[in-house]
Amino acid sequence: MRIGHEWCGTVTAVGEGGDPTWIGRRAIGDTMLGCGHCRRCLSGRQHVCEKRFEIGIRGGFAGALAEQLAVPATALHALPDNVDIVAGAMVEPGGNALRAVLGANLNPGDRLLVLGPGTIGLLVALFARSVGAEVHLLGQTTRSLAFAATLGFAGVWSADTLPALTWDAVIDASNSAELPGIALDLVEPGKRVVYIGISGVPSTIDTRNLVLKDVTAVGILSASPGLAGAIAEYAAGAVDPRPLVAATVGLQQVGAVLSGWRPAGAGDGPKIHIDPRMP
Numbered sequence: 696m697r698i699g700h701e702w703c704g705t706v707t708a709v710g711e712g713g714d715p716t717w718i719g720r721r722a723i724g725d726t727m728l729g730c731g732h733c734r735r736c737l738s739g740r741q742h743v744c745e746k747r748f749e750i751g752i753r754g755g756f757a758g759a760l761a762e763q764l765a766v767p768a769t770a771l772h773a774l775p776d777n778v779d780i781v782a783g784a785m786v787e788p789g790g791n792a793l794r795a796v797l798g799a800n801l802n803p804g805d806r807l808l809v810l811g812p813g814t815i816g817l818l819v820a821l822f823a824r825s826v827g828a829e830v831h832l833l834g835q836t837t838r839s840l841a842f843a844a845t846l847g848f849a850g851v852w853s854a855d856t857l858p859a860l861t862w863d864a865v866i867d868a869s870n871s872a873e874l875p876g877i878a879l880d881l882v883e884p885g886k887r888v889v890y891i892g893i894s895g896v897p898s899t900i901d902t903r904n905l906v907l908k909d910v911t912a913v914g915i916l917s918a919s920p921g922l923a924g925a926i927a928e929y930a931a932g933a934v935d936p937r938p939l940v941a942a943t944v945g946l947q948q949v950g951a952v953l954s955g956w957r958p959a960g961a962g963d964g965p966k967i968h969i970d971p972r973m974p
């Protein structure tokens with residue numbers, strides 16, 4: 696199938712009966728497309744609808760790696776003029792990150808540890824810093840740690856250098872099978888762990904730790920309830936996701952980029968932005 700679920704664009708046409716005032720407006724869209732009439736959809740949980748499509752991911756719904764994309768108008772969110780196309784394409788991962796931060800229930804001055812300095816981990820760190828948390832990241836590769844350090848967080852650590860600090864929340868944004876359990880080991884009793892990363896194999900946590908430490912664990916799937924908040928944070932300048940983008944390429948380079956090629960002059964950020972208007 697055609698992938699692509701982090702995107703923005705300009706509405707060029709509406710379907711029969713569609714609202715013509717959308718034409719010409721810039722927008723992003725929810726990835727999750729619930730059926731609209733089951734119990735979950737009707738209670739505001741369309742992102743976990745059993746029959747949902749996910750744009751560019753699930754149910755064969757074609758994604759955004761194309762010149763044009765058809766989406767239901769009900770999934771659209773208008774983009775303010777001061778959110779440019781690079782930030783616009785980062786609203787979807789930003790909504791995920793914002794929800795993870797909200798799940799951690801941070802107060803200003805709280806100390807947060809983010810496991811995994813990839814795109815989601817870095818966005819989590821940026822959103823958490825914007826609410827006044829002291830943000831630290833734990834990573835593995837020299838390159839990802841060096842890049843995270845350029846963003847000015849309170850601490851960037853490897854497993855060998857992580858100091859024994861009190862962590863008011865731990866957010867796992869890694870693909871490790873071991874880190875979810877380590878998150879629970881590290882977090883302060885009575886506080887929260889948030890799981891937004893997914894391992895390729897089953898990960899385990901010891902629920903005795905969860906009980907005996909009185910910890911609340913939160914799982915996050917999708918940006919849906921966080922999209923409007925992410926747009927607002929970007930528009931207000933509270934969070935700027937654009938430094939994460941290393942380069943912009945056209946559709947012709949997608950295959951090479953997905954297989955690991957980096958264009959000449961690319962920065963060290965984890966994201967490559969694709970602009971279908973480029974040759």
Ligand SMILES: [Zn+2]
Nearest residue numbers: 730733736744
């Ligand atoms: Zn539904």
